[in-house]
Amino acid sequence: MLSLLWYCLVALMIAGYVILDGFDLGAGAIHLFVAKSADERKVILRSIGPVWDGNEVWLLAAGGTLYFAFPALYSASFSGFYLPLMMVLWLLILRGISIEFRNHIESPVWIPLWDTGFGVASILLAVFYGAALGNVVRGVPLSAAGDFFLPLWTDFRTGTAPGILDWYTVLIGVLALTALAVHGAFWIRYKTSGELSTRVREFSQGAWWILGALTLAASAASFAVQPQIAVNFREHLWGAVFPLLAMAGFAGMRWCSSEVGAFLSSCVYLAGMLTSAVFGVFPYVLPAVGDVGHGLTIYNTAPAEYGLQVGLAWWIPGMALAVVYTVFVYRKFAGKVS
Amino acid sequence: MDSALAVHRLHFAFTVTFHYLFPQLTMGLALLIVWMKTMALWKNDEHYNNSARFWAKIFAINFAVGVVTGIPMEFQFGTNWARFAKAGGGVLGQTLAMEGVYSFFLESSFLGLFIYGEKLLGRRLHWFSSVLVWVGSWLSGFFIVATDAWMQHPTGYAVGADGSIRLDSFWGLMLNPWTLWQYPHTMLGAVATGSFVMASVGAFYLIAKRQEEYGRTFVRMGVIAALGAAVLLLASGDRQGHNVATYQPVTLAATEGLFETAQGAPVTILGQPDTNALRIDNPLLVPRVLSFITYRNWSAEVKGLNDYPRDLWPDNVPLLYYSFHIMVGLGTIFIALAGICVVWLWLGRLYESKTLLWALMLALPFPYIANTAGWMTAELGRQPWLVYGMMRTAAGDSNNVSAGNALFTLVGFMGVYTVLGILFLFLVYRELERGPSAVVTEGH
Numbered sequence: 097m098l099s100l101l102w103y104c105l106v107a108l109m110i111a112g113y114v115i116l117d118g119f120d121l122g123a124g125a126i127h128l129f130v131a132k133s134a135d136e137r138k139v140i141l142r143s144i145g146p147v148w149d150g151n152e153v154w155l156l157a158a159g160g161t162l163y164f165a166f167p168a169l170y171s172a173s174f175s176g177f178y179l180p181l182m183m184v185l186w187l188l189i190l191r192g193i194s195i196e197f198r199n200h201i202e203s204p205v206w207i208p209l210w211d212t213g214f215g216v217a218s219i220l221l222a223v224f225y226g227a228a229l230g231n232v233v234r235g236v237p238l239s240a241a242g243d244f245f246l247p248l249w250t251d252f253r254t255g256t257a258p259g260i261l262d263w264y265t266v267l268i269g270v271l272a273l274t275a276l277a278v279h280g281a282f283w284i285r286y287k288t289s290g291e292l293s294t295r296v297r298e299f300s301q302g303a304w305w306i307l308g309a310l311t312l313a314a315s316a317a318s319f320a321v322q323p324q325i326a327v328n329f330r331e332h333l334w335g336a337v338f339p340l341l342a343m344a345g346f347a348g349m350r351w352c353s354s355e356v357g358a359f360l361s362s363c364v365y366l367a368g369m370l371t372s373a374v375f376g377v378f379p380y381v382l383p384a385v386g387d388v389g390h391g392l393t394i395y396n397t398a399p400a401e402y403g404l405q406v407g408l409a410w411w412i413p414g415m416a417l418a419v420v421y422t423v424f425v426y427r428k429f430a431g432k433v434s
Numbered sequence: 435m436d437s438a439l440a441v442h443r444l445h446f447a448f449t450v451t452f453h454y455l456f457p458q459l460t461m462g463l464a465l466l467i468v469w470m471k472t473m474a475l476w477k478n479d480e481h482y483n484n485s486a487r488f489w490a491k492i493f494a495i496n497f498a499v500g501v502v503t504g505i506p507m508e509f510q511f512g513t514n515w516a517r518f519a520k521a522g523g524g525v526l527g528q529t530l531a532m533e534g535v536y537s538f539f540l541e542s543s544f545l546g547l548f549i550y551g552e553k554l555l556g557r558r559l560h561w562f563s564s565v566l567v568w569v570g571s572w573l574s575g576f577f578i579v580a581t582d583a584w585m586q587h588p589t590g591y592a593v594g595a596d597g598s599i600r601l602d603s604f605w606g607l608m609l610n611p612w613t614l615w616q617y618p619h620t621m622l623g624a625v626a627t628g629s630f631v632m633a634s635v636g637a638f639y640l641i642a643k644r645q646e647e648y649g650r651t652f653v654r655m656g657v658i659a660a661l662g663a664a665v666l667l668l669a670s671g672d673r674q675g676h677n678v679a680t681y682q683p684v685t686l687a688a689t690e691g692l693f694e695t696a697q698g699a700p701v702t703i704l705g706q707p708d709t710n711a712l713r714i715d716n717p718l719l720v721p722r723v724l725s726f727i728t729y730r731n732w733s734a735e736v737k738g739l740n741d742y743p744r745d746l747w748p749d750n751v752p753l754l755y756y757s758f759h760i761m762v763g764l765g766t767i768f769i770a771l772a773g774i775c776v777v778w779l780w781l782g783r784l785y786e787s788k789t790l791l792w793a794l795m796l797a798l799p800f801p802y803i804a805n806t807a808g809w810m811t812a813e814l815g816r817q818p819w820l821v822y823g824m825m826r827t828a829a830g831d832s833n834n835v836s837a838g839n840a841l842f843t844l845v846g847f848m849g850v851y852t853v854l855g856i857l858f859l860f861l862v863y864r865e866l867e868r869g870p871s872a873v874v875t876e877g878h
Contacts, residue, residue, distance in 0.1 A: 157534030164531035167523020174512025399524030400600035414535035421543035
């Protein structure tokens with residue numbers, strides 16, 4: 097029971113991370129293309145400058161909480177996804193210093209260098225995160241001891257000897273990039289005014305169709321790749337609320353007339369998509385391919401009860417404080433950036 | 435030594451050593467910036483506000499590198515030390531998750547406000563945000579030291595019938611006697627770095643006859659804080675040494691280079707450990723002192739390495755011995771230098787003393803070396819254990835990650851961190867060149 101609760105809490109933190117860091121990753125992924133002048137680019141970066149680091153903390157806090165609540169999952173997945181995780185770390189370094197170092201020198205050499213670094217790192221991070229989610233949904237070749245090691249690619253097919261990248265995980269990676277690009281565009285539109293705001297609006301309206309097509313394709317592919325998803329939705333019809341949430345968000349992106357409404361719709365879409373995936377693979381946290389019985393579940397990866405109980409006593413007040421800080425910061429930096 | 439294990443160890447050692455060059459300045463400067471903001475608020479003096487703005491710029495560059503090099507540390511428990519992460523996760527997951535929840539949110543939220551929000555916040559809230567950045571950074575230090583302390587001297591746990599380690603007492607974990615002294619000792623080490631860096635920059639300005647008004651402030655605040663930190667470092671280090679003597683007596687013998695058990699054991703000031711002949715070559719000894727500092731008794735018996743089985747010895751005795759001696763030697767020099775500077779300050783002669791200003795300016799690297807040597811003492815002293823007395827280092831690495839894969843990422847990190855280090859020095863140098871008066875004209 098406690099494991100189930102922690103499963104939901106970790107999922108909540110990951111959703112928090114994807115929604116919050118998602119918009120600055122998305123803004124980073126498109127800023128090279130939607131900004132037509134140095135000033136516009138600066139405005140986009142200023143819209144995320146004070147908050148990106150706080151957003152990234154959700155990753156650290158989610159990672160720490162995942163380690164605490166499911167140590168065996170943390171240990172198996174971090175060592176098994178060794179190479180792509182290390183590359184994510186390098187990309188996070190590139191992204192972090194690009195945005196922090198950029199404004200130190202006003203020079204036509206320095207600024208475009210870091211703007212490009214920021215754009216490239218943001219794009220690749222979005223793709224990597226998507227591919228990571230794809231790997232978790234598809235499953236990995238876990239041994240009886242509960243570990244694995246995946247190469248970056250094999251023959252690009254799902255099956256019993258997949259790589260990090262196969263047709264399915266690449267598809268999810270592209271979906272993630274598109275979803276975050278649209279998410280970032282809604283954020284920029286909400287935080288800016290004038291021509292730039294209009295231009296990102298046009299971008300998001302065009303990209304919305306691509307996002308819809310990719311969402312459909314990825315959903316169908318997920319049912320094909322991971323049989324557990326169909327089982328869960330068949331046995332627990334109430335789970336349909338998650339995909340419905342995603343659909344409502346998707347519709348809201350198109351038809352919500354207010355800027356903040358469109359951005360929030362995008363948040364709802366992301367939350368709906370993530371929770372659908374989480375619900376779909378339950379009770380697995382990392383399914384196995386090949387010998388399905390080796391899959392890691394919330395039950396065989398959790399520590400003893402006492403630790404999980406104590407955790408609730410500090411996690412709840414701690415996260416309540418974190419939400420207070422986050423709200424405070426966003427309120428202080430509310431309004432359009434000029 | 436199995437080569438994959440060696441690469442995993444080097445991987446962690448390299449990334450954590452580079453990483454800790456940055457948080458030590460962050461944690462030390464955070465306190466000094468609070469001091470400046472408090473003076474500005476209390477005396478209503480813009481001079482202190484400008485000083486704080488200038489150091490906030492250095493702080494921000496330093497913090498950015500600290501954050502991006504810190505994330506790999508949390509990941510590496512799982513990536514490179516999976517067997518340890520799995521076995522110890524029920525306990526260590528607590529402190530690592532608490533660091534994220536309690537300190538990173540606080541630190542990052544209020545650092546954003548502190549750097550970007552001076553106009554939005556007003557004087558009092560801006561001061562308060564500097565306090566919260568300091569609290570956040572020191573909380574982070576607490577959870578990391580508590581994590582390390584559990585590896586040095588595990589408490590608050592129980593071992594299940596299946597051999598799994600589980601948390602047994604939350605307060606037992608949090609109030610580990612090892613943390614009690616290692617935490618203040620580590621934070622004081624950070625204050626030493628922050629204050630010597632500040633004094634060094636001030637001395638540079640005074641010698642160069644630039645920004646002299648700020649130079650005097652930085653030297654004054656720097657040497658006062660440095661003296662306080664250096665004296666308290668000695669006291670906390672002494673108590674920490676007592677912990678080592680109690681919980682890791684083999685380590686004590688190795689750090690001191692004591693091979694033969696002795697009553698009234700001498701302390702070794704200089705000399706080279708010879709682990710073949712089992713003695714110190716070219717020793718410079720002070721009789722009976724080791725017995726006194728360990729047990730407060732000039733003739734107490736201190737057990738030497740030769741009376742412990744070799745497989746309990748730390749696996750690199752000479753490096754451990756040198757790390758410890760470098761730390762203690764530098765700590766002694768810090769007390770002397772800061773002490774003389776404070777006396778000269780009191781006499782009103784410090785700002786004119788070229789000798790002392792040069793000494794302060796050139797002191798810049800030494801607190802970094804001392805902090806690094808201190809951590810090397812702690813972690814080499816923990817060997818051959820990953821969790822002292824419970825899990826050997828050789829039993830904790832990821833055996834599903836081959837030496838070749840680990841070396842690939844180690845080389846990658848070496849390249850990335852070289853570039854980061856160069857960029858950091860370049861940007862900080864530029865800020866020092868522009869100096870504190872530049873932040874006034876920018877109006878922030």
